[in-house]
Amino acid sequence: MKVDGEVTTGLGKAAYFLSQEFYTKEFEKNLGFIPYPGTLNVIVSDEYLDEINEIKCNCENLIKPDEGFGAVRYIEAKLNDVIVGAIVFPAKTTHDENYLEFIAECKLRDELDLKDGDIVSLEF
Incomplete structure (x- = not known):
């Protein structure tokens, strides 16, 4: 599936979560990289x-967190x-579905020299 969407500023919470060792270890083990502590937020139609x-409901890639944190599903x-x-x-998210x-x-x-309002494509 390939979708286009608009880059937007997030809430700034991902940096904290992506800095947690149990998340970074799992991403490195399963995706081959430690993610930059932050996400690129894209609003899709x-x-x-x-x-x-x-896709999200059928996604079997799941990181079960330490106590007090939420699980994360992911897809390459x-x-x-x-x-x-x-x-x-x-x-656990406060973002809208899109x-x-x-x-x-x-x-x-x-x-990629991206700013809010830029259009990007995601393929998964």
């Missing part, structure tokens, strides 16, 4: 929600046909 929700993905990473689906959170090894805004 509502037309994709049914398919995305189906590619940003703009160049950056390999993953889309994460945190069990927000996708992409993780990668690098700081994506700097690497």
